[in-house]
Amino acid sequence: MHPAKAAQGLADVVVARGARLHEGTRVRSIEPRVVRTDHGTVRxxxxxxxxxxxxxxxxxxxxxVVPVYSLVVATEPLPAHVLDEVGLAQGETFSEHRNVIVYGQRTADGRIVFGGRGAPYHWRSAIEPRFDEEPRVFAAIERYLHQMLPATAPYAITHRWGGPLGIARDWxxxxxxxxxxxxxxxxxxxxxxxxxxxxxxxxxxxxxxxxxxxxxxxxxxxxxxxxxEPEPARWLGVNAGLQVARAADAVEQRTGRVTPLSRVLARLTGH
Known part of the structure; x- marks a missing residue:
């Protein structure tokens, strides 16, 4: 499915049924049965x-929650024989059970969309548009894609984007x-x-x-x-967890066995 089209379609339906949307309105506080905004109070x-x-x-x-960024790339449309070779001819989705999560799927127009975690957590849960682009992380995601699906290597990456996820302390x-x-x-x-x-x-x-x-x-x-946890424990803990995840993936890729680092990561994340 196309998430943006799904959201727009839902908005169209609720507006047609009488709902009013006020985009771009900053909410200052939420209280019992009251929302205070820059443009007035809603009850x-x-x-x-x-x-x-x-x-x-x-x-x-x-x-x-902590905002943790997930970044995504998309290839140019691939020939049918490449999609068949990598096992995505029928639009399958796929992932890999590494600690730094990666995931992907084929699109309707024959691209492969492939994404993953790995961007750092920013101090005091900061969210900024510039955090949607991390060249180092994009490069790593492209490298993982070509490792998993070598047949994609000759084809161009045409899109790169990202955004923050909301992660509760117990996931x-x-x-x-x-x-x-x-x-x-x-x-x-x-x-x-x-x-x-x-x-x-x-x-x-x-x-x-x-x-x-x-x-x-x-x-x-x-x-x-x-x-x-409050800062600086939150910043230290989340980013330490990311480094432990990367280290665990490197060891497990080299040895083919689950490393104790994965158990350390489980304790850090609380799940």
């Missing part, structure tokens, strides 16, 4: 916060609603939000309307993750 029976990585920018919420997504205050939230998808947000939205709809369904009884409903 509502329910206030749903669904800000994912940007939750870390809100006052009082800096330690709820556990959550959907919450407090009927007493009208406050609700969903997030912590750790990069799996394209599909998980759809389930979260349907779950929130049932919670807000008071329905008792299979969705409202899912384990993530009401879950609360521990808060991330």
């Amino acid at each position: 509502a029976r329910h206030v749903v916060r669904a800000t994912e990585a940007w939750t870390s920018q809100a006052p009082g919420s800096r330690r709820e 556990h997504a959550a959907v919450r609603h407090d009927p007493a205050t009208g406050l609700a939230s969903a997030g912590g998808y750790v990069g799996d939000g394209v599909t998980t947000t759809n389930l979260a939205g349907r779950t929130l709809a049932d919670l807000l309307t008071g329905a008792d369904t299979e969705l409202t009884r899912l384990p993530w409903v009401g879950h609360r993750s521990p808060r991330w």
Whole structure:
């Protein structure tokens, strides 16, 4: 699927049903049944916060998630025989069980989109457009792609982009609603939000309307993750975890065996 087209299509549907969208409006605070913005105050029976990585920018919420960047590249359209050779003729998706995650899939027009982690965590959970581009990480992602699928090496990389993910301290997504205050939230998808947000939205709809369904009884409903450590422990811990992950991948690639470094990483990430 095409995530941007899915989001635009959803927006078109809700606007057609009477919803109003106010893009580019900075929210200063969220309170029970109240949202205060640069352009005025909004009052509502329910206030749903669904800000994912940007939750870390809100006052009082800096330690709820950390924004960790995932970067992506895309090849030029590949000949059918190359897609068949690498096993992607039918649009399969793929990944590799390394600690520094990589993932990919074929697009409708025959490209391979391939991405991964590896960008550093920025001090105090900073999010800036320039962080979407890390030449060193893009180079590593391209190198991993050509290692996994050597047949792609002769073809050009035509697109590079990225953005921050929202990661909870226990890597556990959550959907919450407090009927007493009208406050609700969903997030912590750790990069799996394209599909998980759809389930979260349907779950929130049932919670807000008071329905008792299979969705409202899912384990993530009401879950609360521990808060991330304050700085500088957060910066040191997240970036140390990244270095441990890289070291573990290097050892495991060389030896073909799981290294104790992977167990250290599991303790650092809490899962």
